[in-house]
Amino acid sequence: MTIPSPRVGIAGSRVLGPAVELPGALDALIYNATSAALDDAGMSITDVDGACMAASDLLDGRAISTMTLTGSTGSFRKTEMRVCNDSLAAVLVGAAEVASGAADALIVCSWSKLSDADSNAVLPLAMEPVFHRALGFHPAAVLDLRRSAESGAATVTADQSLESRDVAVATILVAGDSPRARAHVIGFGASTGPYLRPGEPVLDPVRAAATAACDMAGVSVNDLSAVHVAGLARVDDDALADSLGVATGMLVRPAEPWADLGYAAGLTAMCRAHEAQTTGPVLVVSAGGLGYENAFAVVMEQT
Amino acid sequence: MRIPGEWRIPYNYTIGDSATSFFEALRERRILGCRCASCERVAVPPKSFCEHCFLPVTELVEVGQHGVIEAVTVVTAPFAGSPPVPYAVAYVRLEGATSAIANYVQGVDLSDVTTLPAALKIGSDVQVVFGDEPAGRVTDFWFEPA
Numbered sequence: 001m002t003i004p005s006p007r008v009g010i011a012g013s014r015v016l017g018p019a020v021e022l023p024g025a026l027d028a029l030i031y032n033a034t035s036a037a038l039d040d041a042g043m044s045i046t047d048v049d050g051a052c053m054a055a056s057d058l059l060d061g062r063a064i065s066t067m068t069l070t071g072s073t074g075s076f077r078k079t080e081m082r083v084c085n086d087s088l089a090a091v092l093v094g095a096a097e098v099a100s101g102a103a104d105a106l107i108v109c110s111w112s113k114l115s116d117a118d119s120n121a122v123l124p125l126a127m128e129p130v131f132h133r134a135l136g137f138h139p140a141a142v143l144d145l146r147r148s149a150e151s152g153a154a155t156v157t158a159d160q161s162l163e164s165r166d167v168a169v170a171t172i173l174v175a176g177d178s179p180r181a182r183a184h185v186i187g188f189g190a191s192t193g194p195y196l197r198p199g200e201p202v203l204d205p206v207r208a209a210a211t212a213a214c215d216m217a218g219v220s221v222n223d224l225s226a227v228h229v230a231g232l233a234r235v236d237d238d239a240l241a242d243s244l245g246v247a248t249g250m251l252v253r254p255a256e257p258w259a260d261l262g263y264a265a266g267l268t269a270m271c272r273a274h275e276a277q278t279t280g281p282v283l284v285v286s287a288g289g290l291g292y293e294n295a296f297a298v299v300m301e302q303t
Numbered sequence: 304m305r306i307p308g309e310w311r312i313p314y315n316y317t318i319g320d321s322a323t324s325f326f327e328a329l330r331e332r333r334i335l336g337c338r339c340a341s342c343e344r345v346a347v348p349p350k351s352f353c354e355h356c357f358l359p360v361t362e363l364v365e366v367g368q369h370g371v372i373e374a375v376t377v378v379t380a381p382f383a384g385s386p387p388v389p390y391a392v393a394y395v396r397l398e399g400a401t402s403a404i405a406n407y408v409q410g411v412d413l414s415d416v417t418t419l420p421a422a423l424k425i426g427s428d429v430q431v432v433f434g435d436e437p438a439g440r441v442t443d444f445w446f447e448p449a
Contacts, residue, residue, distance in 0.1 A: 061308060116305070120383050129316055131348055132405060134441050137392045138382040145394060145405075149374035154391075154423045156416050157378040194354070197402065198374040198394050 008095040009181020010300070011105070011172040012041025013271040018165035018259050021115040026060065029168040030072035034109050037170035038074075041180055048172065049103035050079030052094035054087035054110040054263040058125060061117060074107050086230070086288040087169070088266030088296035092188045098173050105174045112262030114164035119260070126290055128196055142196065142290035143234060149198035162233055165259040169268045183274050186281070187217025187299035195293050203235065203243035205295035206287050210244050213297035217281060221245045224299075225280035228252045230269035231261070232287050244285070252276075263288070266296055277302055321349040324363055326439040334431065334444075336400050338362045347400040367398025368431035369449055375408065375423050377416050389413040395429055395446050410447035422448035 014036035016022060022029055034051075038044060051073040055065050062068045066082045073080070079097070083089040087110035094108040114122075127133040127142075144155040174180050189212025191205040214221060227250045232240060241248040254261075254269070261268055266286030273282045280301060287295040318326070321337055325348045328335045337349030341356040345364055353360050375393035378385070391411060394403035408429065411420045421427070428449035437443035 061310065124382075124384065129314070130318055130322060131441050135392070135406065136382075136384045136386070137390070137407075138378045138380050138385055140380065141376045141378050141392050144376035145374040145392065148376055148425065149394070152425045154419045154425070155376045156419075157376045157380055159380040196405070199403075 007176035007184045007186050008098050009174045009176045009178050009303070010183040010185065010274055011043065011174045011178065011180040012037050012039070012182070013169070013171035013274055014040055015167065015169045015268055015271050017167035018256065018261055018268070020165065022113065022166035022168065026111065026113050026116070027069050027072040029113065029166070030069055030109060030111055033111070033168035033170040034072065034074050034107050037107065037172050041172040043105065043172060043180065045074050048074060048078070048105040048107050050081070050097065051075035051107040051109060052081040052083070052090045052097065053108070054083050054085060054090035054267065056084055056263055058122060059112065059114065059117065059262055073109055079103060085263065085294065086266040086286045086296055087263050087268075088230070088270065088284065088286045088298055089190065091171070091173075091185065091267060091270060091298055092190065092296065094173050095185055095188065098175055105172060105178075107170055108173055108267065109168070109170035110264040110267045111168040112164070112264045113166045114260070114262060115166050119164050132196055139290050143202070143292065146198045146200070146202045146291045150201050161258050162260045163256075163258055165256065165261055167261050167264045167268055169264050169271055171267065171271055171274070181303055183300055183302045185298050185300045187213040187215070187219070189213030189216065189297040191295050193293040195289060195291075202292060203239065205293060206232070206240070206285055207243045209295040209297040210283060210285050213283065213299045217299035219281045219299060223281055224250065224283050225278045226250055226252050226273070226276070226282045228269045228273040228282060228284045230265040230284065230286035232285070232292060233258050233260070235292070270298060270300065273300060319351055321351045321363070325349055328365070329443045330437045330439045332433045332437060334366050334368060334397060335363050336366045338364050344401040345399055346402045347397055347404045364399065366400045370395040370397035370400070370429055370431075372408075372423065372425055372427045372429060373403045375425070377413055377419060377423070379416055389416055391423060393423075393429070393446060397431070406441065407445045408447070409445050
């Protein structure tokens with residue numbers, strides 16, 4: 001995909017949480033994040049043409065959660081798009097909407113309120129239902145089976161210490177030449193590997209997504225100032241840095257690397273990267289799926 | 304304030320002709336795959352299309368009941384609905400197949416997960432073992448060291 005010039009800008013953002021529990025109803029949390037992002041951008045709801053969100057009905061416990069949450073995402077009588085994937089995918093879709101000229105400004109938002117749910121009950125539903133869910137094995141084994149195939153050795157799926165955290169996050173995308181743009185997203189990448197078919201190196205999708213984002217941005221990994229990592233809690237720094245071809249010291253992990261932010265992880269990392277005001281191009285990577293089979297990356301730089 | 308809620312939605316998954324043939328064959332203690340006419344890969348379980356060539360696949364073939372472990376993990380973390388820990392789950396490529404299918408590995412000593420048994424090494428030979436009364440479910444069979 002090639003996004004035509006001008007590039008896509010970031011006018012403002014806001015992250016609420018992560019916290020063990022963010023009090024308040026889900027729509028109120030989302031409203032608090034989207035309205036604060038608009039405030040940060042110096043804009044009002046009338047300045048944006050739509051919303052793109054990353055959400056999961058399963059995790060939200062609502063059928064078609066986009067409809068039940070429409071008011072809070074700011075999409076009344078506007079374009080509303082949703083991806084059921086990590087929120088960097090929503091950034092990609094939202095950026096395409098802005099870059100195409102279909103929207104001058106767009107809210108991209110995501111959330112996770114797993115304090116409302118029993119994640120042990122939710123996780124198995126992510127498994128393919130006929131040949132895998134019926135076996136009832138631990139969902140974390142999916143990643144360990146991929147690791148086993150890659151390493152050529154048996155692995156052990158021990159107790160997982162991922163902890164759910166509530167978070168609501170929003171950013172405002174604007175045209176790249178907008179005076180409101182305080183940063184620009186200059187590269188996007190995505191890659192999907194085979195699901196439930198071990199054999200491909202675990203980090204191949206992440207590496208492919210990152211390479212595509214850097215290529216689009218016209219930068220090499222040597223040009224990057226930092227690499228912000230969303231999720232990927234069960235991958236250690238050395239393996240990730242080696243896969244991406246960067247020094248371990250380049251990696252920026254969340255304050256709680258073992259926190260599960262659901263689909264909000266990628267956008268949260270991107271907003272944190274924006275807040276960091278790092279000079280030079282910054283890569284943000286995320287991966288979803290039980291075994292990190294699905295990865296996204298963006299390259300951004302401060303204005 | 305929180306209000307309790309719950310989703311209880313029964314599903315009857317339509318599994319299609321290929322998987323139906325697979326599960327019907329399990330009742331007869333046979334395992335089926337599908338062969339792509341273009342690349343000749345044999346996928347187990349069978350699908351109605353080849354994921355590599357993106358072409359429809361109609362030919363079903365019976366594969367062998369011996370195979371090799373391509374990936375295996377020993378699960379020590381208890382999880383709702385799973386077997387008692389520890390247990391081993393493996394992807395096994397059966398004779399005549401080019402892809403692997405997941406199921407449990409039984410008949411191995413998992414009492415000390417710090418020294419996993421040699422039978423769980425990648426490439427180890429295993430065989431399919433069926434339960435007494437196959438019902439046409441993936442749980443009808445498991446693997447044991449050959």
